[in-house]
Amino acid sequence: MRENLTDLSKHIKLKRKQNKLTQPELALKAGVGLRFVRDLEQGKSTLRMDKVNDVLRLFGETLGPVPMDRDKLITNE
């Protein structure tokens, strides 16, 4: 699959660890498939927003617009 870890994927993995959960446990609690949790932590970019939110909700979070890192900003045109 070869996906790069992202800020989001690392964030999720960290939160999961902090809550002492395994991937199967997280999947169960969030009501998503194990496959999904794995894709998420591997940084897959094409995931469905609602599923990601199902997971983030466990941590009191949700997906929202945040400013991009300046080093990734594309200047006009």
Place this chain on the structure above:
Amino acid sequence: MRENLTDLSKHIKLKRKQNKLTQPELALKAGVGLRFVRDLEQGKSTLRMDKVNDVLRLFGETLGPVPMDRDKLITNE
């Protein structure tokens, strides 16, 4: 379709207006379909993250985890 407007959908619409763009123009610049922009602004929750990011990028933003509104928090089950 009957989708509820969300914080994100309202945010996108506002940003688009601020940048004086129509939906077709935004779709073109973002490289997504017009249908997608419409679903996005109508608050469809099952959209793909990468496509949403294609749009947000135009505004120097990206999807990231943000704290949930406290009134939506589910207390520890």
Place this chain on the structure above:
DNA sequence: AATTATTATATCCAAAAAGGTATAAAATAT
């Protein structure tokens, strides 16, 4: 080192997203 637990990769497939396009509705302008 060997066993066990956890995580990563792969295949199959039903369900659904996204694009294109057409038309209706709503908003804006003249």
Place this chain on the structure above:
DNA sequence: ATATTTTATACCTTTTTGGATATAATAATT
């Protein structure tokens, strides 16, 4: 009020996600 621009809804097709499951690889524990 009418015309024009913009936005919303609906249908159809193609592509892809996500779940389930099996197996391989890695990490952790004893």
